[in-house]
Amino acid sequence: MRLLSLRLHNFMPYKGEHEIRFPVVDGRNVTIVYGDNMRGKTSLLNALRWALYGKVVGRHLRPIPLIHILNKDAERERDFTVRVALTFVHDGSDYELIRTMRPKDLIDTPKEDGHFELPPPSLKRGGVPVSGHLVDHEINQILPESISRFSLFDGELLQEYEQLVAEATTESDKIKEAIEKVLGVPTLLNARAHLAEILHRAQKLFEREGLKDSKHGKLIQETNNLLEDAKREVDRLTSLVDEARSNCDQLDDKLKKYQRAESVKSHVEENRVQQNNSKAARDRAIDRRRELAPRAWLALVSTAVAEKRERMQAEFSDALTEFVTYVEQRTAHQYRLRSLQAGQCVVCEASLTDQSRSALREKVDATDEATDSGLSNLATQLTSAARQFDRIKGLGAQGVAEDLLHAEREIDRCNVELTRLQQREDALLSEIPGVDLADLGRTREQRDLWQREIGKLETNLASKQSERHILQKKYDAAVKMAATGQQGASKLIGDKVTLLSSLSELFASSVDNLRHRLRTDVQAAATQTFKRLTTETQYRGLVINDRYGLEIRDHLDRTVSVRSAGAEQIVALSLIDGLNSASGKTGPLVMDTPFGRLDLKHRAHVLGYLPEMADQVVLLVHEGELSPERDLSHVSNHVAASYEIQRVSPTQSTLARR
Amino acid sequence: MSEEHALQALEEVRQQLRTDVSSELLREILRIEQEYAFDADPDLALREIERIIEAHLRGGDAG
Numbered sequence: 001m002r003l004l005s006l007r008l009h010n011f012m013p014y015k016g017e018h019e020i021r022f023p024v025v026d027g028r029n030v031t032i033v034y035g036d037n038m039r040g041k042t043s044l045l046n047a048l049r050w051a052l053y054g055k056v057v058g059r060h061l062r063p064i065p066l067i068h069i070l071n072k073d074a075e076r077e078r079d080f081t082v083r084v085a086l087t088f089v090h091d092g093s094d095y096e097l098i099r100t101m102r103p104k105d106l107i108d109t110p111k112e113d114g115h116f117e118l119p120p121p122s123l124k125r126g127g128v129p130v131s132g133h134l135v136d137h138e139i140n141q142i143l144p145e146s147i148s149r150f151s152l153f154d155g156e157l158l159q160e161y162e163q164l165v166a167e168a169t170t171e172s173d174k175i176k177e178a179i180e181k182v183l184g185v186p187t188l189l190n191a192r193a194h195l196a197e198i199l200h201r202a203q204k205l206f207e208r209e210g211l212k213d214s215k216h217g218k219l220i221q222e223t224n225n226l227l228e229d230a231k232r233e234v235d236r237l238t239s240l241v242d243e244a245r246s247n248c249d250q251l252d253d254k255l256k257k258y259q260r261a262e263s264v265k266s267h268v269e270e271n272r273v274q275q276n277n278s279k280a281a282r283d284r285a286i287d288r289r290r291e292l293a294p295r296a297w298l299a300l301v302s303t304a305v306a307e308k309r310e311r312m313q314a315e316f317s318d319a320l321t322e323f324v325t326y327v328e329q330r331t332a333h334q335y336r337l338r339s340l341q342a343g344q345c346v347v348c349e350a351s352l353t354d355q356s357r358s359a360l361r362e363k364v365d366a367t368d369e370a371t372d373s374g375l376s377n378l379a380t381q382l383t384s385a386a387r388q389f390d391r392i393k394g395l396g397a398q399g400v401a402e403d404l405l406h407a408e409r410e411i412d413r414c415n416v417e418l419t420r421l422q423q424r425e426d427a428l429l430s431e432i433p434g435v436d437l438a439d440l441g442r443t444r445e446q447r448d449l450w451q452r453e454i455g456k457l458e459t460n461l462a463s464k465q466s467e468r469h470i471l472q473k474k475y476d477a478a479v480k481m482a483a484t485g486q487q488g489a490s491k492l493i494g495d496k497v498t499l500l501s502s503l504s505e506l507f508a509s510s511v512d513n514l515r516h517r518l519r520t521d522v523q524a525a526a527t528q529t530f531k532r533l534t535t536e537t538q539y540r541g542l543v544i545n546d547r548y549g550l551e552i553r554d555h556l557d558r559t560v561s562v563r564s565a566g567a568e569q570i571v572a573l574s575l576i577d578g579l580n581s582a583s584g585k586t587g588p589l590v591m592d593t594p595f596g597r598l599d600l601k602h603r604a605h606v607l608g609y610l611p612e613m614a615d616q617v618v619l620l621v622h623e624g625e626l627s628p629e630r631d632l633s634h635v636s637n638h639v640a641a642s643y644e645i646q647r648v649s650p651t652q653s654t655l656a657r658r
Numbered sequence: 659m660s661e662e663h664a665l666q667a668l669e670e671v672r673q674q675l676r677t678d679v680s681s682e683l684l685r686e687i688l689r690i691e692q693e694y695a696f697d698a699d700p701d702l703a704l705r706e707i708e709r710i711i712e713a714h715l716r717g718g719d720a721g
Contacts, residue, residue: 183663184661184663186695187695188668188688190691190695190703191688191707194703194707198704198707198708198711469675496715499711502677502679503683503687505675506668506671507668510664510668513667513670514664521663582663584662
């Protein structure tokens with residue numbers, strides 16, 4: 001299926017007639033529609049849904065009442081008709097599909113859904129109208145509603161998608177069913193059911209025709225009874241295996257949550273170690289600050305102390321100089337005194353003359369008293385200065401201020417780090433609310449018990465299936481023998497029973513084989529896509545489970561249990577691509593706001609890959625998620641048309657070609 | 659859609675069970691199921707399969 005155009009009349013914000021075309025030319029298969037929030041991007045997606053299936057959905061796929069699809073301004077102007085016309089090509093034929101909503105006769109002003117009539121949609125193939133009762137059948141052949149979620153999707157739902165698939169819920173059962181529809185599993189299931197029913201009828205007919213009374217009749221009846229018992233037993237065991245698997249799946253889901261919780265718990269524990277380290281560092285800084293605090297005042301007087309120290313040093317130096325002078329004078333005095341006593345100079349030993357003796361005596365007498373009192377004063381001064389210097393020496397404030405500042409900064413840094421770590425811990429714990437890790441061991445034990453039970457049941461089932469197969473062969477042989485020699489209708493019924501028995505068994509046994517085959521194909525295709533889209537080159541790939549959920553495997557083949565919203569989106573896109581690839585589907589891909597959660601690198605990867613994901617891609621985006629300047633280069637070679645949704649009024653938008 | 663997958667799965671099981679049923683008949687049954695998969699009347703597929711099987715038997719090949 002390839003979209004050609006979409007025409008809207010009074011549909012949601014599009015008052016009057018609007019048209020958008022989706023060209024695919026020369027390998028250019030991408031149409032981009034830019035629009036701000038609330039301007040009508042999702043309305044375009046809804047217009048497609050409404051044209052195809054008569055349904056319009058809001059957030060979380062909740063249905064929107066039809067009264068709300070009528071444009072508000074048109075309603076005020078009493079134009080109550082809504083119409084959407086979709087043209088497309090499928091299998092070489094041109095189609096035009098028109099769906100209309102208008103007020104019922106005798107309703108002057110429609111106020112609720114019941115006031116509108118919805119005529120059957122008009123569908124033309126190659127210009128020829130398709131009969132009304134076949135329209136839905138034809139649309140479902142082209143793009144079945146149940147699988148349209150893989151073609152027409154809302155990017156905001158992408159990250160929830162994987163979770164929905166992974167967990168055993170009613171919604172995940174619906175998705176699994178939709179996935180199996182994409183992959184064609186129901187074809188086999190339906191065939192199995194139909195063949196079983198036709199066989200049952202044929203067997204009854206065979207019995208009624210009186211073949212049981214033939215010489216082979218008794219054997220046929222006995223074998224049939226045994227075969228029916230074996231079939232019932234196979235059904236019973238199959239149902240027990242399914243039940244056990246379902247229980248095991250639920251416990252596996254629980255264990256996955258626990259694994260996630262365990263992973264989160266280990267992060268929390270790591271975080272708490274970091275918190276303890278930060279607390280210890282903060283305590284050390286607080287101790288240091290406490291230690292420095294009594295000396296903190298020194299920092300305030302440090303300048304005055306330094307000045308005083310300098311002054312004292314100068315005074316001490318002066319006193320010392322004076323002391324040295326006095327000591328020199330005292331030494332000279334001693335020499336003079338000894339020279340007078342010896343009558344000769346004690347240095348040169350020359351005899352003293354009367355004149356020199358008299359001069360020496362004068363100097364000795366004059367010096368004696370002054371020198372003694374000077375020395376005494378100086379000694380007192382020096383002792384006092386030394387004492388003061390000693391006292392002031394202990395008042396060194398060197399580095400106290402810097403140490404205090406450092407301690408304060410360390411305390412602040414630790415407090416910031418502790419707040420950050422606490423917030424991280426809160427965020428981690430909020431990811432696993434109400435998970436009781438104490439239950440982990442018990443759950444593992446229960447899961448192991450169920451696995452053992454499944455093993456036993458499967459052995460019994462295989463044995464019973466083998467028994468059924470042998471009985472089926474016996475029955476077929478008996479029927480064949482009975483039919484031999486029969487003519488006309490009786491022979492035909494006998495042959496029919498034999499053929500239907502073989503076909504029934506074949507189809508019944510092929511379902512699991514097909515599921516396994518498809519899962520393997522989807523996993524391989526999704527892994528290939530995932531490796532193209534992810535920025536983590538070391539990841540080994542994806543592994544699919546029974547519910548078509550996908551797990552990321554890291555370089556050591558371990559499951560990556562904590563995934564970001566962006567990673568969820570990448571995995572969901574990979575799954576959708578894997579499904580489309582495995583089903584050989586070539587429909588359009590219409591994506592509403594698909595890049596909101598992706599970082600720039602992932603966005604670039606996805607944009608680069610999108611044109612390969614489908615024959616036709618329509619992107620409904622706002623410029624915040626797909627900047628024409630920054631991002632468009634990744635896909636510009638594939639863009640066939642660009643539109644912009646322009647605001648006319650709060651309740652009206654229009655489409656303009658860019 | 660994925661007729662080839664289903665056919666391959668059937669072929670594989672057919673070989674395992676050594677059942678002598680023609681590929682054409684299997685393919686025909688799958689085609690009918692796909693064609694009527696989304697039809698409102700589920701008995702259409704059933705009737706069509708029965709018709710094909712009877713035609714197949716009348717054609718001389720009992721499977």
